[in-house]
Amino acid sequence: MRRAIVMGGSFAGLLAARVLADHAEEVVILEPDGVAPDGLRRGAPHRHQLHALLSMGHTQLERWFPGISEELLLGGAHLGTGAAVRYYVDGVLKPRVPNSSMIGATRPFIEEHVRRRVFQLGNVTVEMARAHGLLLSGSRVRGVRMSGVEAPASAAHRELEAELVVDAMGRASRLNAWLLGNGWSPAPLERMKVDIGYATAYFQRGDELPDTVIAHASPGPATGYQQMLSEPGALVAVEGNRWSVVLVGYQDHRPGSDPEEFLRRMRRCVAPLREVAEQCEFDGDVETFRFRESQRRDFACLKHFPGGLVVVGDAVASVNPIYGQGLTLATLGASSLSAHLRSGASPQSPAWGYFRRVGVVVDAAWRLSAMGDLAQPHVTGPYPPGYRLIRWVSDRVVEASLTDPAVNKRFMDVVNMREHPRVLTSPQVLLRTARVLAKG
Missing domain, CATH: 3.50.50.60 (FAD/NAD(P)-binding domain)
Known part of the structure; x- marks a missing residue:
């Protein structure tokens, strides 16, 4: 493809730009937040909180x-x-x-090193600009309406065309409103x-x-x-x-x-x-x-979605930060985008393959965080089907992981997002858990 646009220079946006650099002649990052006096990107008000790279x-x-x-x-x-x-x-x-x-x-330290590496790529550029809407032609996105971050509200918007547009605008993404304004159904929000x-x-x-x-x-x-x-x-x-x-x-x-x-x-x-x-x-x-609140948007369940458009990072899912999954979710989302593009899918077609792949990753993070959150008495759902049984089994696995290295390895593989939470209900893990608890 000739050009790809990434709306947002967040950690997820930078990783998306890195992936797209392998597939596009030009990648343009629209950075709406500017740079603070310390040289770091503005935005992400929690960026100085402790972050984990699992x-x-x-x-x-x-x-x-x-x-x-x-x-x-x-x-x-x-x-x-x-x-x-x-x-x-x-x-x-x-x-x-x-x-x-x-x-x-x-996080600022890691993000600054990632930013430096991305900007060293010869086909990646950054514009201090804010996206105001999508350009659509029929059933596909063909670019973005944008303005400089210092431009007055009355200034005319400039148009920038691209074969693929990536929403990396975070939890505050305006994409659903833009889709509604153009006659498309928004992704359901949980x-x-x-x-x-x-x-x-x-x-x-x-x-x-x-x-x-x-x-x-x-x-x-x-x-x-x-x-x-x-x-x-x-x-x-x-x-x-x-x-x-x-x-x-x-x-x-x-x-x-x-x-x-x-x-x-x-x-x-x-x-x-x-x-x-x-x-x-x-x-x-x-x-x-x-x-x-934790949030996730299910794009894969939509019957129709414009081609030439992908969503990454917190604009897809933002889960309780106590579990430290945010940065790792961004890296796995980038790998999902890479797998989609390497599959031969046209960037101008609806990105169903990408949304299915990233949906698996998001589901894993959501399951783990939701089980922890639902244990708190003030958290009232939504509860997954069979929650009481799942909770009981999960507690037994946690108990066994406190003393048994083999159970703990599988448990920590899930915590570190190397395995999907479903492995904790596999026959091998459950049998090992039962043996450990029987001895104790």
Whole structure:
């Protein structure tokens, strides 16, 4: 194809541009948010909160940008493998997973390295511009109406034509309104109200916890998944010789921005967070963010959809960030787009193949996050069919994963998005779980 347009320079948008660079003569990223004084992209108000690049996300990132892991490590990021990645459930340290690897770094740091690599591609350009609508010819999209970010509201919109347009505008995407305005049905939107808040603070890092890169603590079956009985939180060793610490809570247990309160909650968490609270000094303020609901849009269920149009990232699905799936979902979405284009599908035809592929990835993330959220008494659905049985089986697998390395490996493969949640109900996992619990 001659030209592709990506509406939005988010993490998902950058990855989409990287994929499209293999298939288009020219890729144009429309960046509506501009660049902040620190050189980072504006937008994504939660970008300074702790973000996780799960093991599968790390693998996919290296696939699209060979050598980027080494670049990140040279810049100050940390690689966590084996015992350096510590997961706790109800305060119990889970068995280590030897072959798993995760990068310890902040989202702005990772995103800046990805942005640099994308902009080094000879056929990718960026325009500081805002999309205002789609150009359509019959049943396909042929481009975008746009204006410069500094242009007055009265300014005339410029038209930019393309064979493929990608919506990477995030949760606030206006695509459904644009489709409705042109006579197309919007994708159904599923919501799950979770009402969670989280707060992130940075600490100066010294000699404490020399063998830890990531420590994550969450409530589980033994406490009825109640946050008041098992304080949830995580810490990651990041660039700049710092610890990034996040605390989370639902409804009235949401963490605030008061540093003393933050330290008190850290002292109620697992040992690594307690140690940082006792030994390390704050490096900056406590920043908070509130996430009200998970969302996903099902494009694959539509009977009609214009050709030449693809949707990626949070514009497809945005799930509870406590599970750290967002960045990894973006990498898997990029691989779904690549598989679709490599299949020989015309970019000007409806992208059903892409939407089916990305739907599998989104469904996996949604199932995992929904099961955790539905354990909270204030979350009232929607419940999946057979929820009570699924919940009971899931709890037993979690219990077995606390002591059995084999069960924990399969469980963590799901957490790290290397496996679909359905593997946890496979006969092999269920039989192993039953044997472990019978011994205990």
